[in-house]
Amino acid sequence: MTRSNAPNPSLAKSSLTPSRRQLLVAAGAGVAVSALGAPFVARGAGAKLRIGMPTILSGRVAILGTSSRDAATLAVNQFNASGGFGGREVELVVRDSKGQPDEAARVTRDLVNTEGCEIIIDAEASSGSFAVNEVVGDLGVLCLHTCSETSALTADPKLRKPTAFRSARQGIHDAVAGGKYAAELAKANGLMKWMTCSPDYAYGRDNTAQFVEYLTIFAPDVEVVNEAWPKLFEPDYTAYVTRVLQVQPDAIYSALWGGDLVSFLEQANLYQIFAGGLQWFSGGLADPPIVNALKQLPEGLHSVFRYDPDYPDSAANKAFYKDFDAISETEPTNWSWQTYTAVQFINQALAATAGNTDGMALAQEVAGATVDSPFTESGTITMRAEDHTIIDYPVAWGRSRPEPKGFQDWERGDWEQILTMEKEWKQRQGYL
Amino acid sequence: MDLDALFGCLSVPACAVTQVSTGLIIGMLLFLVASGLSLIFGVLGVINFAHGAFYMLGAYFALAAYQLTGNFLAALGAGALGMALFGAIFERLFVSRIYGRDVLMQLLLCYAFVLILDDMVKIIWGAEYRMMGMPQSFAVPPLFIAGGPVPPYYLFMIGISVVVGGLLWLGIARTRFGKLVRAAAHNPQMVGALGVNTSLLYASVFGVGSLLAGLAGALAAPVRSLTPGMGLSILIESFIVTVIGGMGSIVGAFVASLLIGLTRSFGSLGFPLFVDGAMFVMMALVLILRPSGLFGRQV
Structure with missing residues (x-):
């Protein structure tokens, strides 16, 4: 048996078959186009x-x-x-x-x-x-x-x-507006003993720290007596709910959001922790899907504006x-x-x-x-x-109402004050 | 670390009752899932990495039944029995093909089904979280035991879990089916040689294990948000339970679940930043001092 180096006749070189040099040039061009990106191809007049x-x-x-x-x-x-x-x-x-x-x-x-x-x-x-x-x-x-x-x-x-x-x-805008809103309520209603309950990751910790910072700037007598840091996507909040029962704070700030917030509140409702006048301040409660997911929305919970078809x-x-x-x-x-x-x-x-x-x-x-x-x-x-x-976007805070489920009594944030305090914050951070 | 809060709570009956009940709530759901996992491993030698996904499916089955009928018992039945059927079919069609194979093959098969079941849930129920809501009969104020509040639903949950755990133990220790299961765990070839239909037996065991996961999911549905992938965290804790309690031991799963539940409950007061760490320390200690687990068979 002999081995031939001759190509298969059917694949023999013809005028239609590219040469090796042509192939290399074409491949190189393909790579170059890929590297430069296809958008240049798509930018024809009238193209989407x-x-x-x-x-x-x-x-x-x-x-x-x-x-x-x-x-x-x-x-x-x-x-x-x-x-x-x-x-x-x-x-x-x-x-x-x-x-x-x-x-x-x-x-x-x-x-x-x-x-x-x-x-x-x-x-x-x-x-x-x-x-x-x-x-x-x-x-x-x-x-x-x-x-x-x-x-x-x-x-x-x-x-x-x-x-x-x-x-x-x-975050900094919400912290100033939220801190001021909460501080005024704390001073008016004697909410001196605070607790926080936020998810244990960068956003939860940063958001909570900033809220507490401005809360205590506006109401220096307030004391945060306990901090709870459930894991992100924690399935069961019962241990945190019962901790609230033991600590007995006047108010809680929470950066929980989404399904985690819904779970916490549903489990808290079983213990009726809001029945005794505990005040709840939330960075994420007033999103309509969350409000609707809650089977029972207690009255008087506070949340920053997320979206409301009735506000403005x-x-x-x-x-x-x-x-x-x-x-x-x-x-x-x-x-x-x-x-x-x-x-x-x-x-x-x-x-x-x-x-x-x-x-x-x-x-x-x-x-x-x-x-x-x-x-x-x-x-x-x-x-x-x-x-x-x-x-100049909405940084209002409002209160929950159980029926029809939603939020009301929106109080607008003071953008002039927010911008002044934001500037001071930026200077402290070395951003300015 | 706030040991004053921890010991202060233990000395006040109201606080102690609330925290113990919290530990039971967390522990009993965990027990249902972990005992199913342990049973399947003990008899079939399969580490069912898809068990968390079964818990998730049980919760979604219960949600669907509740939305359809408005009856919570129907929801519980759908979650538990639906998963029993699903588990038996799953065992016959897929798991039965990997008996005796490398553990990596089990991992591959089960992980594939975790992804498939998560996506299936996403397609049917959507990617967003869902809530079943508390059934009307349980939407009542908490009971006060020694001054400590305990929601009636949680008492129901603990009761159901204890009853099911007791039935499971009785079923394995005192019935003919249980004898066959124990025999199959010890020597499956001999059981087969004696004319027992081992295929049916294996499917039944897998079905019972899946039923327990489905029941746990159905019981959790009124108080936890339902999302695709929700089974992962409980699966991890279930593995901790089975390691501490001993692979294959129902009693071990019960004790270890209680340990984990009470650690979570009292730990959130005394050492809130080290609760997860404490669980893993417990697991590590058991692995070092008694590798087969507290109630596992010594090898």
């Missing part, structure tokens, strides 16, 4: 403008992603229905990061480099947002963070990126609620209005740049921009140019 959205669509905090996605979808649909810009429509590309920061970074890079997205809406929780922030800093695309409340993301100049903005509430009591807010309800299986959340607002900023910037999606060109238009907003009593929200974060 793709906005990428890494978010969490699975796991216990999936509602963060689903309610953000639906709000973005609503805003994009409205934009397209109004004609887009120059006939060019916007398309939303949503990807699940599963709540893992490294996955959020990878997905973001893929959205831009492979899927042709020219703008990023980062609807990740804080840990993911920091990862996405680094990626968009490298890629130079416009990015709006819509869920992270961790102040450092935009307040720290070392972390801030020229094309990244935050369209979300911020305006036609624009009610229209948003109705439109959102038409496309979503969940009710709007805090993340919904923040993401909707982000798309408003993007649309306004695109109109100003006549469709130019260059990151820096869009960033110049977003910085300092003001959009009409259904979510504020003033009717507008502003993106502060100096540190790329929104201000």
Whole structure:
């Protein structure tokens, strides 16, 4: 048996078969295109403008992603229905990061480099947002963070990126407003003995520390006598509930949120811990899906504003609620209005740049921009140019009512005071 | 560390009653899950890593039945019996193919089903958390025992768990089925040679183990939020229980569950930042001093 080096006749070289040199050139070009990214291919005139959205669509905090996605979808649909810009429509590309920061970074890079997205809406929780922030800093695309409340993301100049903005509430703003609200109630009602019960991870600890800091600034006589730190996603809170019974505080502050908060309150209701006048202050209770998930909402619990179809009591807010309800299986959340607002900023910037999606060109238009907003009593929200974060958004605190389940008696935060104290805080942190 | 609070509580009956009842509540649910896990391992030699997912499915089955009928007993039945049936079928179709295989194969199979069942729940019930809510008959003020409040639902939960645990022990120690189960755990070839249908026996054991996980899920449904993946944390604690109590020992699972429950309850007062650590220290001590567990068979 002889072995021939001759090629199979059917595969013999012909004028249609590329030479080895051609193959190498083609492969090299392919690699180069991949490295440079597909968006350049997708940027044909009239092609859809793709906005990428890494978010969490699975796991216990999936509602963060689903309610953000639906709000973005609503805003994009409205934009397209109004004609887009120059006939060019916007398309939303949503990807699940599963709540893992490294996955959020990878997905973001893929959205831009492979899927042709020219703008990023980062609807990740804080840990993911920091990862996405680094990626968009490298890629130079416009990015709006819509869920992270961790102040450092935009307040720290070392972390801030020229094309990244935050369209979300911020811990320091809530801490000042919440601290003042709680302090006034503490002084009026003699709530001197406080306890905290927050999830044991970075957000829970930071959020609680900031609230307590400003509570004690506004009411120096208040004393925090006990701290409980249940694990994130703790299934059973009975041991923490009974600890409240033993400590017998006048008031509790909690940064619990989502299903954890629902579980805690349902288990607390079994012991009727609120029947004796215990005051509850929460950073996350007034989200409609949480209110609705609770089978029994005790009266008089305090929460910062998350979203309320009746506050502000305006036609624009009610229209948003109705439109959102038409496309979503969940009710709007805090993340919904923040993401909707982000798309408003993007649309306004695109109109100003006549469709130019260059990151820096869009960033110049977003910085300092003001959009009409259904979510504020003033009717507008502003993106502060100096540190790329929104201000004048709703930081009201309200009280729960059992029937119909919801919140009422919203008291607006004093933005002038918030901004003054925020500046002092930034100086203490070395950010200014 | 606040040992004053801990000893202060122990000296006040109201506080002691509340904390002991808290320990029982945590411990009894854990016992149901861990005893199922232990039973399956003791007889079949399979470490069912999907047991937490069975607990989750039991809770969702109960939720579905409750929403359909508004009857809590129907919900309990759906969670427990639904999972018994599911477990028996699961054993016949999948687990039976890996008997005697490497433990990695068990891990692979079970972990695959954890992912599949989580996604299945997501598709059917959605990714968001769900609440069943307290059945009307239990939505009443807590009872006061020696001045300490104890919710009636928790008394019901503890009662059911103790009764089921007792029945399980009686069933294994005093019935013909129990004898066969113990014999199969000791020498399955001999049991088969004596004409016992071991396939049916194995499916039954897996079904009973799954029933216990499903019942725990159904009992937890009124007070815990239901989410895909909710079984993971209870699975980890169940493994701690089985290590402390002894793999395959129902009595061991009971004692270890109580230990964990009471550690959680009193630890949250006396050493709140070291509660999880204390559980693992207990487990490590048992592994060092008595590797087969407190009630496990000495090898």
